[in-house]
Amino acid sequence: MEQNIYALLPGALLPWYAENKRDLPWRKDTDPYHIWVSEIMLQQTRVEAVKGYYARFLNALPTVEALAKADDELLHKLWEGLGYYTRVRNLKKAAQTIVNTYGAFPADYKSVRALSGIGDYTAGAICSIAYNMPTPAVDGNVLRVISRLTDDVTPIDNIAYRKQVQAELAKIYPKEAGTFTQALMELGATVCGPNRKPDCENCPCHSFCLGAKRGTADTLPIKKPKAKRRIQERTVFILSCDGQYAIEKRPANGLLANLWQFPNVPGKLDVKSAIEAVEKMGLKPKDFHMQVERKHIFTHIEWDMIGVYLSVADTDDVRKWMTLEEIKAQAALPTAFRQFL
Numbered sequence: 001m002e003q004n005i006y007a008l009l010p011g012a013l014l015p016w017y018a019e020n021k022r023d024l025p026w027r028k029d030t031d032p033y034h035i036w037v038s039e040i041m042l043q044q045t046r047v048e049a050v051k052g053y054y055a056r057f058l059n060a061l062p063t064v065e066a067l068a069k070a071d072d073e074l075l076h077k078l079w080e081g082l083g084y085y086t087r088v089r090n091l092k093k094a095a096q097t098i099v100n101t102y103g104a105f106p107a108d109y110k111s112v113r114a115l116s117g118i119g120d121y122t123a124g125a126i127c128s129i130a131y132n133m134p135t136p137a138v139d140g141n142v143l144r145v146i147s148r149l150t151d152d153v154t155p156i157d158n159i160a161y162r163k164q165v166q167a168e169l170a171k172i173y174p175k176e177a178g179t180f181t182q183a184l185m186e187l188g189a190t191v192c193g194p195n196r197k198p199d200c201e202n203c204p205c206h207s208f209c210l211g212a213k214r215g216t217a218d219t220l221p222i223k224k225p226k227a228k229r230r231i232q233e234r235t236v237f238i239l240s241c242d243g244q245y246a247i248e249k250r251p252a253n254g255l256l257a258n259l260w261q262f263p264n265v266p267g268k269l270d271v272k273s274a275i276e277a278v279e280k281m282g283l284k285p286k287d288f289h290m291q292v293e294r295k296h297i298f299t300h301i302e303w304d305m306i307g308v309y310l311s312v313a314d315t316d317d318v319r320k321w322m323t324l325e326e327i328k329a330q331a332a333l334p335t336a337f338r339q340f341l
């Protein structure tokens with residue numbers, strides 16, 4: 001039964017996509033560099049949010065060569081707010097491999113797949129969209145659609161299931177490979193979306209979808225329960241002196257490596273302890289202004305933060321002191337800290 005359903009997909013999706021596809025900036029051409037950048041940005045971020053980042057990134061770094069030579073500060077700034085900064089570091093690393101090893105963007109799946117930060121999904125997307133190869137791009141969206149179409153209760157985060165779907169799709173890829181990849185993604189992003197009931201009435205696959213037929217589509221896909229996030233408490237100091245604010249570089253390794261932050265310490269301090277902590281930093285607190293509570297959620301950790309706003313008597317040489325405008329324009333401050341601005 002499943003084989004038949006897979007085989008019906010090109011005939012249903014290609015004409016539907018031609019009529020219904022959204023006009024997105026990365027669909028204007030099939031340059032592998034453009035496809036790659038957009039796919040990496042879209043991995044953890046909504047389409048609407050990515051549009052601006054995509055335009056700014058390609059404007060600043062229009063070629064793989066430019067990306068390979070890009071300054072890390074510029075890269076972090078271009079990625080600021082997108083999160084998962086390892087993605088942009090891998091982009092640069094892969095760009096350097098492309099320039100130094102291949103001279104141009106490689107045009108075979110194996111070489112593309114071997115680049116830093118590129119897994120099966122991204123390699124499949126680049127090779128099918130840019131080079132029209134029959135290489136499926138199977139992500140959570142596609143797995144959700146397939147599990148509903150085939151009424152399959154296998155958890156979609158099961159790696160063997162992903163591989164199986166990839167293999168089944170590879171068998172039925174039409175000659176319009178790139179268009180088919182995008183059509184399947186489009187179905188998962190629009191009518192068969194994640195956070196709402198699937199819009200089965202307007203779906204081109206309605207006539208053969210087992211989930212719709214059996215009334216199980218709303219209950220799919222099945223996912224393994226997620227591990228609970230660890231909660232870490234922190235006190236963040238927004239220290240000002242004559243219109244300048246103190247920021248500092250985060251360590252070169254670990255979470256948000258090499259990005260900027262407001263000085264902060266573990267635990268949630270009351271005002272008196274916060275003032276003492278600032279004194280221990282070698283600064284002289286003058287006025288306490290306010291404190292605010294903020295949270296930031298990472299994949300496995302949640303920061304439960306208290307932001308303490310203090311003015312101090314003098315700047316120092318340990319931290320970097322910048323005006324708000326300078327911070328906004330020059331320093332890559334992750335969202336966890338930017339929310340205190």
Ligand code: SF4
Pocket residue numbers: 145148149191192198199200201203204205206209210211212217
């Ligand atoms: Fe998804 Fe409904 Fe279409 Fe099936 S018919 S693929 S459940 S939108």
